[in-house]
Amino acid sequence: MRAALESAERPLSVDELLEAASRRVKGLGVATVYRAVSTLLAEGWIDAVEIRGEATRYERADKGHHHHFQCEKCDRTFDLSGCLDNVRKLAPPRFRVRQHSVTLYGLCAGCAS
Amino acid sequence: MRAALESAERPLSVDELLEAASRRVKGLGVATVYRAVSTLLAEGWIDAVEIRGEATRYERADKGHHHHFQCEKCDRTFDLSGCLDNVRKLAPPRFRVRQHSVTLYGLCAGCAS
């Protein structure tokens, strides 16, 4: 399970994780994946990536602050590197910003060609 | 229904819409709200605002391009004006960006005080 997440270069959903991990271990069930995910989340080894209308994905927690790209065709989520420095400035006065998310939607390199 | 959305200064969820519209018309049911929302969406009079883990909100479609702020305390969604000009640059080469969303989370002016 860890290996699957470790080698994935993008956040994986429970289904993707199940499929990836099944290649190594046969006859894996969803329950086990959910259990592993809970544990890894509690450990802080992975973070949840939530995208509107999508199943939650999970990725290694040691990546720095970054955002995501959602492919509208293959439905996969990719990491984007970096961030925008002036995001917080969008907030009206007196609003306290604690976090933010930037998500791009479109076609990934594979689907765009 | 239209009046409720027209006078709201922020996107409303179906529940909020039901409550707001009920003040004008008595004994309104959820089904009617959902039906109205479908119609208005089809007409293009409103747009859906989807935020991770939140029920879909709806707002007038004639506002320009903008983003949203989600209050973590009162659970209301607010409009932010403007956008960041270099958002698309976050995408890796060969990725085709079709749209993007920027959402800030934190405390709104009311809840921050």
Next chain:
DNA sequence: GAGTAAATGATAATAGCGTATCATTAGCAA
């Protein structure tokens, strides 16, 4: 007012995602 078609509201049904249950299996010490 009578007749008819469309709109409404209460609620059952569905769908997607995640959790709980529980019998079975795997691991492992003696």
Next chain:
DNA sequence: TTGCTAATGATACGCTATTATCATTTACTC
């Protein structure tokens, strides 16, 4: 092997948001 505990997988269940159903009401025409 035997016995025992923890982990696993199949699946039932639950929750939330939305849609479908259908009897009833409303609106409107004659």
